Amino acid sequence: MALKSLPEGAQCESFPCTCAPAHQNNFYTWYVPKTMIQDLIIIGGGPSGINVAISAKKAGLNYLILEKGMVSNSLFNFPVNMTFFSTSLKLEIHNIPFISHRDKPTRSEALEYYRRLIQSQDLKISLYEEVRKMLRADDGIYTIKTSKGQHQTRAICVATGFYDTPVLMNVSGEELPKVKHYYDDPHAYINQNVLVVGAANSACDAALECYRKGANVTMAVRGEEISSRVKYWVKPDIDNRIKEGSITAHFNTTITAIHADRVDLQTPEGPLTIPNDFVLALTGYQPNYPLFEALGLTIGDDDACKPIFNPNTLEATLPNVYIAGVACAGLTTNKLFIENTRDHGEIIMGDILSKR
Numbered sequence: 530m531a532l533k534s535l536p537e538g539a540q541c542e543s544f545p546c547t548c549a550p551a552h553q554n555n556f557y558t559w560y561v562p563k564t565m566i567q568d569l570i571i572i573g574g575g576p577s578g579i580n581v582a583i584s585a586k587k588a589g590l591n592y593l594i595l596e597k598g599m600v601s602n603s604l605f606n607f608p609v610n611m612t613f614f615s616t617s618l619k620l621e622i623h624n625i626p627f628i629s630h631r632d633k634p635t636r637s638e639a640l641e642y643y644r645r646l647i648q649s650q651d652l653k654i655s656l657y658e659e660v661r662k663m664l665r666a667d668d669g670i671y672t673i674k675t676s677k678g679q680h681q682t683r684a685i686c687v688a689t690g691f692y693d694t695p696v697l698m699n700v701s702g703e704e705l706p707k708v709k710h711y712y713d714d715p716h717a718y719i720n721q722n723v724l725v726v727g728a729a730n731s732a733c734d735a736a737l738e739c740y741r742k743g744a745n746v747t748m749a750v751r752g753e754e755i756s757s758r759v760k761y762w763v764k765p766d767i768d769n770r771i772k773e774g775s776i777t778a779h780f781n782t783t784i785t786a787i788h789a790d791r792v793d794l795q796t797p798e799g800p801l802t803i804p805n806d807f808v809l810a811l812t813g814y815q816p817n818y819p820l821f822e823a824l825g826l827t828i829g830d831d832d833a834c835k836p837i838f839n840p841n842t843l844e845a846t847l848p849n850v851y852i853a854g855v856a857c858a859g860l861t862t863n864k865l866f867i868e869n870t871r872d873h874g875e876i877i878m879g880d881i882l883s884k885r
């Protein structure tokens with residue numbers, strides 16, 4: 530096929546396109562004229578960013594999603610065999626059907642849904658373009674600096690989630706390659722001594738799956754029991770596996786050091802060293818606060834450390850800068866999810882349009 534070269538400043542609207550060279554390699558990458566001022570730039574191409582983009586498109590705005598990784602980057606890094614706790618009906622956005630084989634979709638069905646939304650709604654998204662900084666000029670126009678260049682826009686929506694920054698244990702040996710802050714697939718852990726750190730949903734799911742596939746699983750839990758927030762159908766399963774001794778759990782326990790072949794624990798009975806091949810440190814995630822700072826967002830000074838925004842409009846303390854999705858929750862990452870943030874696109878668009 531003959532390749533068409535893109536004229537200076539032109540924007541390719543066709544799909545599949547014949548533009549060369551980068552666009553052809555990645556049909557999600559849009560050429561945006563450098564001089565064009567967008568109405569809205571959405572930072573983050575996860576479920577929330579996609580939701581806001583569909584609202585922006587319906588409202589007739591010029592918008593662009595900037596995503597530092599692939600489409601729904603966070604979901605891609607979820608455990609390979611995971612099933613959502615929400616039904617697909619509750620995850621559906623803009624009344625666009627989300628089809629899954631069972632009531633609750635799998636990770637791969639969710640990825641399919643978000644891929645299809647990008648394609649069927651013809652959303653403008655630039656992938657593998659990381660936002661690093663934001664500056665506001667006197668005329669109110671924002672310049673966004675990215676890993677690939679810069680963009681100008683009248684409004685911004687920060688939909689960066691919380692999955693990029695694991696909460697670290699800050700113990701010696703945490704930097705060893707055998708320590709994982711993201712759990713993907715149990716296959717790697719068969720016949721291995723695996724220490725799962727944490728007692729929330731991710732930790733319990735990983736412990737159960739690894740145990741069932743043949744790993745020797747031990748859990749180190751800071752509190753005195755498995756979290757009461759663990760999904761109601763998983764809680765009895767993990768409690769009973771611990772009770773019967775299939776999974777060893779040390780409660781009121783912290784890790785003091787990780788070595789190549791063992792781990793040191795501090796238990797209520799005193800120090801304990803156990804043989805170890807892998808540590809799955811599923812101790813939670815938090816928003817990217819250095820990014821929030823680089824964007825100039827104001828963070829609340831209470832324990833939740835939420836970015837400050839007007840709950841009626843989702844507008845932050847900077848004019849025409851909005852926060853969407855789970856990023857609104859700060860450190861209280863269990864309070865907001867896709868299900869209960871699906872109205873964010875409409876709320877933000879309502880405010881943008883009301884100012885025109």
Ligand SMILES: Cc1cc2nc3c(=O)[nH]c(=O)nc-3n(C[C@H](O)[C@H](O)[C@H](O)COP(=O)(O)OP(=O)(O)OC[C@H]3O[C@@H](n4cnc5c(N)ncnc54)[C@H](O)[C@@H]3O)c2cc1C
Binds near residue numbers: 817865
């Ligand atoms: C294991 C797990 C299971 C879950 N199950 C459910 C469920 O069943 N139901 C439910 O409603 N919720 C669930 N959640 C919560 C919620 O679905 C997810 O957190 C969801 O990903 C939130 O969507 P989001 O778009 O707000 O954030 P994200 O999906 O995290 O999207 C943020 C995007 O921003 C991008 N980004 C970050 N920084 C930059 C930057 N500087 N420049 C450009 N792009 C950037 C990231 O790459 C990412 O793609 C679950 C979460 C986890 C971890």
